[in-house]
Amino acid sequence: MAAAVPPPVPQRGRSVRSTGNTGGSPRSAAALRSGRPLPGGPGGPAGAGPAASMAQRGQEAVAVPSLGGVGRERFLQDVYPQRKPVVLKGMELGSCTTKWTVDYLSQAEGSKEVKIHVSAVPQMDFLSKNFVYRTLPFNEFVQRAAEVKHKEYFLSENEKYYLRSVGEDARKDVADIRKQFPVLADDVQIPEYFDKEQFFSSVFRISSAGLQLWTHYDVMDNLLIQVTGRKRVVLYSPQDVPYLYLSGTKSEVLDVDNPDFEKYPLFVKAKRYECYLEAGDVLFIPAMWFHNVISEEFGVAVNVFWKHLPAECYDKSDTYGNKDPTAASRAIQILDRALKTLEELPEEYRDFYARRMVSRIQEKAYRNDYG
Numbered sequence: 001m002a003a004a005v006p007p008p009v010p011q012r013g014r015s016v017r018s019t020g021n022t023g024g025s026p027r028s029a030a031a032l033r034s035g036r037p038l039p040g041g042p043g044g045p046a047g048a049g050p051a052a053s054m055a056q057r058g059q060e061a062v063a064v065p066s067l068g069g070v071g072r073e074r075f076l077q078d079v080y081p082q083r084k085p086v087v088l089k090g091m092e093l094g095s096c097t098t099k100w101t102v103d104y105l106s107q108a109e110g111s112k113e114v115k116i117h118v119s120a121v122p123q124m125d126f127l128s129k130n131f132v133y134r135t136l137p138f139n140e141f142v143q144r145a146a147e148v149k150h151k152e153y154f155l156s157e158n159e160k161y162y163l164r165s166v167g168e169d170a171r172k173d174v175a176d177i178r179k180q181f182p183v184l185a186d187d188v189q190i191p192e193y194f195d196k197e198q199f200f201s202s203v204f205r206i207s208s209a210g211l212q213l214w215t216h217y218d219v220m221d222n223l224l225i226q227v228t229g230r231k232r233v234v235l236y237s238p239q240d241v242p243y244l245y246l247s248g249t250k251s252e253v254l255d256v257d258n259p260d261f262e263k264y265p266l267f268v269k270a271k272r273y274e275c276y277l278e279a280g281d282v283l284f285i286p287a288m289w290f291h292n293v294i295s296e297e298f299g300v301a302v303n304v305f306w307k308h309l310p311a312e313c314y315d316k317s318d319t320y321g322n323k324d325p326t327a328a329s330r331a332i333q334i335l336d337r338a339l340k341t342l343e344e345l346p347e348e349y350r351d352f353y354a355r356r357m358v359s360r361i362q363e364k365a366y367r368n369d370y371g
Helices: 026-034 049-058 072-082 102-109 138-146 238-243 265-269 326-342 347-365
Strands: 066-068 086-089 113-119 132-137 160-164 199-207 212-216 221-228 231-236 272-277 282-285 290-295 299-306
Touching: 072 086, 072 282, 102 138, 113 138, 132 138, 138 160, 138 199, 238 265, 238 290, 326 347
Parallel strands: 066 086
Antiparallel strands: 086 282, 113 132, 113 160, 160 199, 199 299, 212 290, 221 282, 221 299, 231 272, 231 290
16 A cells, blocks of 8 residues: 555635624533534524425435546545545456455355444444444354344344454454455455555445444545445535534434434534445545445445544544544543633623633634635
């Protein structure tokens, strides 16, 4: 894996302006800290109700652009600096696209044990943990994941399976397909879009048909290589974080197709990008772009993450690529302490100084070149 990665270029998008009614109570400041919507802010009134639902259903998704025959030079010059998702077609990915049948996968890596997610429902929710972890021999897991109904199961005959490979010690080691699945790794050719020392992880994934994963962001750029099967991917820009009701790196809005607008009224403001990945397609997902994935068929994929910031910017204990950069974590901790300090003031003063804090954050930290 070898390619030079240029520094990020500002992304084009919507302008973010500082206004007088973005909300400024401690609750508002906490909302800004956590990525939740600001009451009375740019997202509009809290009671959007049925009208918002109708607006969302009538809003067409923006198609993620597709490009064919993108080599290293074109990716680095034309694609990467835009900081937007792109589907890359016609990539040379090795023999995996033709070899990775259910039978071949089962035989190639044999009966080694793997830890998997099992859910009785298609929508897996990391926040409510509506799934369980179980262990199966890899060959048996592959056979089960490829089935629609199961004769042997943990929760129900319709349960869904999901494998997200991890390191030997998930608390210390990153996923690397070359180490966890060496036979299969020989079949994969990773696009060389980054320098070897920037490599972070290569994650092997297998999903049952119909499985939907929660909306989340990662702090590193990555390529989602769809080896077999078909996926639908819905994405949201980092600038739409006020509308996504975050809890950590994950959105509380699980069902992006039929969201609960009574509970999440500002979600209607989030601009939806969408693409369908066929076998052999590669999706470039820039850092901090939210993504929600549905496996429309039994599918196998490889995710490759790389560090596009200097290595010292990242949390050294991060083995998944989803812990906020260390400077961001420190800033959030400082904001938490500031909010705690505001509690010493009477309500009228808390509200005033919280509004000042929000205004200052917008003035000093928000970008104004989204257009």
